[in-house]
Amino acid sequence: MLDLAARTETPKTAEAVVELVAEAGAAGRTLTVVGGGTKRGIGDGVAADAVLSLAGLSKVIDYAPEELVLTAQPGVTVAALEKLVAAQGQMLPFEPPHLTRLLGAKGKPTLGGALAANLSGPRRIRAGAARDHFLGLQAVTGRGELIKAGGKVVKNVTGYDLAKLMAGSWGTLAVLTEVTIKVLPAARTEVTLMIFGLPDDRANAAMVAAMNAPVEVSGAAHLPLATARRAPLKGQMAVTAFRLEGFSASVAARAEHLAVALKGFGRTERLDADHSREFWVQIREVEAFAKDPRPLWRLSVPPAVGFRVGEALAGEALYDWGGGLVWLLSDAEPAHVRAAVRALGGHATLYRGDGPAFEPLAGPLAALSARVKAAFDPKGVLNPGRMAPL
Template identity: 70%
Template sequence: MVEVLHRIETPASADEVQALIAAAGAAGRTLEVVGAGTKRAVQPVRADALLSLARMDRVVDYAPEELVLTVEPGARLADLEALVAAEGQMLPFEPPHLTTLLGTAGQPTVGGAVAANLSGPRRIRAGAARDHVLGFAGVTGRSEVFKAGGKVVKNVTGYDLSKLMAGSWGTLAVMTEITLKVLPAGRTEATLLVFGLDERRAGELMTVAMGTSAEVSGAAHLPAFAAGRPPLAAEMPVTALRLEGFPASVQARAESLMAELRRFGRIEALDAGHSRGFWAQVREVEAFAADPRPLWRVSVPPAAGWRVGDARLGDPLYDWAGGLVWLLSEQPAERVRDAARALGGHAALWRGEGPAFEPLSGALAALSARVKAAFDPLGVLNPGRIA
């Protein structure tokens, strides 16, 4: 349960953010940093005040011809998606919103998506959120203002702090401005569906598909439980492959891929409209939204993804060609984490009782502590969000 805080700070500028962090550090107080707060429950924070970036929601600069977008962290994802779509462009990492899955209200922000390094199905082709952050400005837990990267696709060499911030969940610094690389959106898309495969066979199919020249931009497998849940409500397991681009290219690649995968069984194609709807369901994990069981986000090497289901831990849904497994499980946390670790990955509890992130150990823990000490030695920002 998320703690209700009586003190809420809503800065409207980087200067105000700096002043609030400086005052908190001087007084020995802590701050919970949020955008819209839609993912606060993933790992609740106990802090003295809430620092909301919701008022810092401006589009600072958008240069479609340069494929560059600069925004403040409170800018809403839905607004940015509409903005770039009007120019025939997209946010390449296809950030999920996950409000239905997590049962939260509000409009997710770009700052939250980058801080959590959230990426949708297109990650397997376009890369993660961190790969599209060209630069940012921020304020450390020491109340020091700094900038990293820049506003051009080709940037200078040096420490890649953008990748450090992405996935730090606001524990190192508060980003006050973010510059993203955008890309042209595909003119159309199509999805190939293969029905009735078990998880091992589906994993093999996705591996084969990713190894072709078809440029697959989405690969997911919904076993019987996930496929049978609304809104898809299919009668058997479904394995899906998405292709995006110019119409003639999509058609040619689809025909080639269908010929390559014919040995796996019957293949059907979804047109562009139905394809978009299907992948929105996968991205938002809608099949698991109404299920009360604890929900895990398991990251493993794609070729090993099917083994998560083989371990019989619960009910899985596979994205990223098997590299991302959403898992409904009532098994003890240690068993889920051990299974993920045995496959070369890790597991985070996104919905349920207990710590979301597994505590680090050994050299990794020591390195993390040094980074934290460099940015936020007093532990002002989001204390306890990442162990």
């Protein structure tokens, strides 16, 4: 029998995870589930009797570059996977952010953590979010049962797509012990077109125009003047940027087309491939806000009204995803932030700061969420309080 005193358990097999979770449930104890521990500060504070670390489940089980499919245990680090697939001319298409500096974390982000939090970078407007590349899983429910779902091909789902359900559940439904994801060929090159000095509303209009142009933009972002002035960019004007990726000839032709489409917004400047990659890492990791102690919000809003976040809320913003994702530094009251974002048709998540991190659920959605939780973890063993206050 495992002693479930408040300590860290690091199982090496799925069977050991089953034993640990089952015994916790039988003993009326709770578990905090972590990978690299880099996102533990996000959420409403997990109050558990022990920590279940997945660091011991860190093997790549199968990688078939010719099939664009990779199966690994959840404790494999994102950095290790990025290096592995890059050696085959491939990439993790959802461009998972690490966010270690932003969150002041010391660990290394893991694949399981990226999927459990459904984390994606600027490329999601083109390639999709983490959940869109999550093909299959093996996991242990809060009941202590080992389950499998999905497979190793894209069109393999009959019935419920449990991979999609687990993505964004933050470890509150089941403990991932094996995951299968889709990878894609890496772009041969890239270029970023930049326009300087646009106010937020014009920048939003430019991003909408770029996304509607037939040029396959894979990143669109706007840094207002106050944000652009911050390190590491240290700009003198607001910056609006658009990334194009692919083969050299295709990128060059699309860049010319996009420059013409954006002509009404001002002159465009270009970043070459190396400087473009550096810039989008800064956007992906929200580096401009890494050292500011104020509360940091991740706001999801319809792209067409993204710029209105700056009008409705005091603070400093960084607009990603054509305005559909806004990072906001603000001392505004959480209730005011959530109400303002809700009025724009979006929702808010507090990534750094005091107070509930996730949007409170109500009505039918809250009832549905409770039924799903009861089906997978009826005793509340896994990550209690992570997504909702206890």
